[in-house]
Structure formats: C-alpha cells, structure tokens
Amino acid sequence: GNSVTQMEGPVTLSEEAFLTINCTYTATGYPSLFWYVQYPGEGLQLLLKATKADDKGSNKGFEATYRKETTSFHLEKGSVQVSDSAVYFCALSDRDTDKLIFGTGTRLQVFP
Amino acid sequence: EAGVAQSPRYKIIEKRQSVAFWCNPISGHATLYWYQQILGQGPKLLIQFQNNGVVDDSQLPKDRFSAERLKGVDSTLKIQPAKLEDSAVYLCASSLAGADRGYGYTFGSGTRLTVV
Numbered sequence: 001g002n003s004v005t006q007m008e009g010p011v012t013l014s015e016e017a018f019l020t021i022n023c024t025y026t027a028t029g030y031p032s033l034f035w036y037v038q039y040p041g042e043g044l045q046l047l048l049k050a051t052k053a054d055d056k057g058s059n060k061g062f063e064a065t066y067r068k069e070t071t072s073f074h075l076e077k078g079s080v081q082v083s084d085s086a087v088y089f090c091a092l093s094d095r096d097t098d099k100l101i102f103g104t105g106t107r108l109q110v111f112p
Numbered sequence: 113e114a115g116v117a118q119s120p121r122y123k124i125i126e127k128r129q130s131v132a133f134w135c136n137p138i139s140g141h142a143t144l145y146w147y148q149q150i151l152g153q154g155p156k157l158l159i160q161f162q163n164n165g166v167v168d169d170s171q172l173p174k175d176r177f178s179a180e181r182l183k184g185v186d187s188t189l190k191i192q193p194a195k196l197e198d199s200a201v202y203l204c205a206s207s208l209a210g211a212d213r214g215y216g217y218t219f220g221s222g223t224r225l226t227v228v
Contacts, residue, residue, distance in 0.1 A: 034216050043116075043203060043219040044155070089154055099145065099168065100217060102154035
C-alpha cells in the first residue's frame with residue numbers, strides 16, 4: 001500500500017543553520033505530495049505542496065522538490081529560526097481513496 | 113476565509129464515559145475528514161465524508177465510535193464508551209476538491225481528549 005517514511009527526530013539545530021528533513025514515499029501512480037507543520041498546541045497547517053514530478057513547492061523559506069526517480073520529497077530551509085521549531089509531517093495523496101497518508105512526523109528544535 | 117472550527121479544545125473524561133466532538137468545516141468544502149493523532153504519531157484517518165455521505169470509514173472502530181454529518185455541513189464524532197487508548201488529539205479537516213487534486217486539507221485546531 002501507499003506509505004510515507006520520514007527521518008526520525010528530533011532534529012536539533014542552532015539558529016541560521018541549514019535544515020534538511022528527509023521524506024520518501026511508496027505509491028502507485030503519481031500522488032500529490034505535501035508538507036504540513038504543527039506548532040505546539042495547534043493543528044496542522046499546510047506548508048507547501050507539489051502535484052507532479054520535478055515540481056518545487058516553496059513557502060516561508062522552505063522548499064521541497066518532487067523527485068520521482070528517487071521517490072523523495074525532502075524539506076529544506078537555508079537558515080532556520082527559533083520560530084520554526086515545530087513538528088513537520090510529510091504526506092501523500094492516495095489516488096484510489098483521495099485521502100492524505102501521513103508520515104510519523106519529525107520534530108525540529110531550533111536554539112538561539 | 114474562516115478556518116475549520118472545532119470544539120471543545122480540551123476534554124478529560126473517565127473511561128467508559130461518552131464524549132462528542134463537533135466540527136464546522138470551511139464553507140463550500142464538500143469533503144470532511146476526522147483524524148486521530150496519538151502522541152508521537154502521524155494523524156490516522158478515521159472517517160471521510162463527501163457532502164453528507166460516508167466515503168471511507170474502514171479505520172473507524174465502529175463498536176465505540178460513530179460520526180455523522182447532517183445536511184452536509186457540520187459533523188460530530190462520538191465515542192461511547194471511551195477507553196484509555198482513545199486518549200489523542202482528534203483533528204477535523206475539510207477540502208475543496210480532495211487531496212489528490214493538490215488541494216490538501218485545511219485542519220482545525222483539534223480536540224485533545226484525555227481518558228483517565
């Protein structure tokens with residue numbers, strides 16, 4: 001079945017460091033791919049998305065590129081801030097059921 | 113536009129009691145989802161509605177969980193009787209045209225349930 005695998009956290013970085021959170025997926029066909037962010041005590045917010053191979057989603061300095069050849073959608077940011085501390089979820093859409101399938105999440109902690 | 117509204121934000125109940133959660137999706141969003149998020153895990157779909165019809169409830173523990181979406185707008189999720197393992201955040205989400213078309217979901221803030 002369709003699934004998403006994320007790197008385990010927590011990821012701990014100093015402010016202004018470079019961030020990469022790895023995400024790979026298994027799916028039939030060509031799903032849409034998403035990154036959601038969950039700040040402490042809040043619900044999930046859509047951070048960025050890509051709907052076809054080689055698309056790059058971007059928002060708030062974060063980027064992720066849909067790589068069909070490696071079935072990956074890694075999240076990157078050039079310079080993280082303390083306010084980026086949150087849990088990040090990679091997700092894909094299931095074409096058969098039209099629902100989102102989430103990874104287990106990666107906690108990011110950024111220290112000043 | 114207004115977001116997805118959920119209430120209550122927090123609920124503490126004893127095991128074997130019943131509880132209900134309410135969700136009001138974004139106006140015009142035909143698809144509504146309830147997810148369960150256990151601490152440290154990703155959200156797990158419980159039930160998916162398209163307008164007021166159920167599309168997928170294969171992961172809903174139907175012996176204790178029930179959900180309805182009357183008139184294709186608001187939805188309620190009920191647990192009766194609750195078990196300790198039901199402690200989780202219950203997230204409601206709505207979508208304009210479904211995840212597969214790239215729209216993603218808009219999530220509410222969730223209801224944190226603690227069963228003691």
